Amino acid sequence: MQWYFVATLLTILTSSQGILTTLSQSNGGYKYDYATVPFLAEVFKLVVSSILLWREWRMPSSPKMTTEWRSVRLFPIPSIIYLVHNNVQFATLTYVDTSTYQIMGNLKIVTTGILFRLFLRRRLSTLQWMAIVLLAVGTTTSQVKGCGEALCDSLFAAPIQGYLLGVLSACLSALAGVYTEFLMKKNNDSLYWQNVQLYTFGAIFNMFRLLLDDFRGGFEKGPWWQRLFDGYNITTWMVVFNLGSTGLLVSWLMKYADNIIKVYSTSMAMLLTMVLSVYLFNFKPTLQLFLGIIICMMSLHMYFAPPGMLVDIPSTAKAAPDSLREVSVERRTDS
Template sequence: MFPSRLKYVSLGVLVLQTTSLVLTMRYSRTLLGEGPRYLASSAVVSAELLKILTCLLLVFYDHSFSVRALNRVLNEEILNKPMETLKLAIPSGIYTLQNNLLYVALSNLDAATYQWPTESLGGPSSKPLSAGSQLVGVIAVLIACFSSGFAGVYFEKILKETKQSVWVRNIQLGLFGLVFGLIGVFVYDGERVRESGVFQGYNSLTWTVVALQALGGLVIAAVIKYADNILKGFATSLSIILSTLISYFWLKDFDPTSVFFLGAMLVIAATFLYGYEGKRPAINHSKV
């Protein structure tokens, strides 16, 4: 019962986290204010660092706040198993790319279209939903979707084939993510970093986005560990519907079409069918 409860609790948290992250990130990337806009690559690095620190605290808590036990776990599970640790480099690199693409997408799309494109592109009658290029945003979303599917399945395989804790795996994932993220900062935003620093444009809203992104990595790992990657996909789909409602009624930057409503109903039906467990027919032992 406890693992089953963890599965649905983590699923619910993932739905809320994904919805909050999409809306908050979209608002933070399109908000016009004084000073430079924060660097997306810097925010990705900050989220990875925060995730690593959080996982270290959780491992520390699991071992009764013993520094010696924490040091032993880190040495045994990370340093002394280099091949196991290197396996996390592949999904980590993909997740880092995906996180950067999310900022690109939400800088060019409204929250609902970012999660589920519904308008035609490039036609004379299409209307841009933001000041950025809708085509760039949709391409970023598509690349993120394909890469996310592969990384999710790969990470699920690693999690369920070993007995390492989810938090240790996230530390390994975060270490590679931190390295890849720092490379991205200095390759793509090195000049801006030298001019105004890594944390240029940061405010309370930016740190909220960073915290939500770090939380997302932990929750996704929990969902994959206690459920599976398919259920994680349904959580993302449910967050699409929730984001759409908020985007339509509150942000007023999205006008859903009949096709979108049809897709939403299919998502709800698919989620129900996947989680439904019918009664098995009774076996008549007298005929056996």
């Protein structure tokens, strides 16, 4: 399976995630507990990975599985980082509006490239660094409001705490992705065995989150396991399966590709979502959106272009024409 096929599928699933979530709403709200969706998605990923690991185990060559505690204890760390990130995200939204937060969220594109270089020791060319910065500029351009809109002046109206928390949120999101890639590539263990460890801890942490919500609400609606599927319909289950499938594709990219490809997939998914919203939700396209799409496509071409495709490298030596023949001249001297 080629990485570009997985990246394209990830782009499609990620772009449809926001649309399906919007379609699952009823009268502007959710009839179901939205906190149960990530939990069920983790369970779905755990079940699928367990089945694939079992099938791999039945093959003549058994999969490699490291069961030492020194290795297993590293897998809860991404869940802890995401847990801290969610709290920082909530705190950031108390200082800034949603549009400002989305624009600041594009910082994770650049921070992913920096952490990619520092922690994974992966070298990027100057042209690739320019492409990453250009991608951040393109996604930001597509989200900037028009000057005549009411929220135009809100970008620089938030207190300094909001911007600091926004930068921290972008760094945590990039750190979680880079660390997950480190886990996936640190040994030759089976991808499905690594997924089982990763999603087991993910399901446990999401279950603790549901229990915490029950304690905060005083168990007024009963324990979470009794109302787990309340308000669910076909669209809600599609959201769960979409979120779970997206996670499985991301783990494949972390194992056999890298974080930068994932960043490009999610960024292109954001643009695709905005384009589809024009037809599905009567979203008015803006000049900024078209400019952002053009800039992102330029960035995509720059990053994945062959080294000599964008710049003509002059040849250092000229080949001799075939038509020239070596002629020997015999000189005679008369005595």
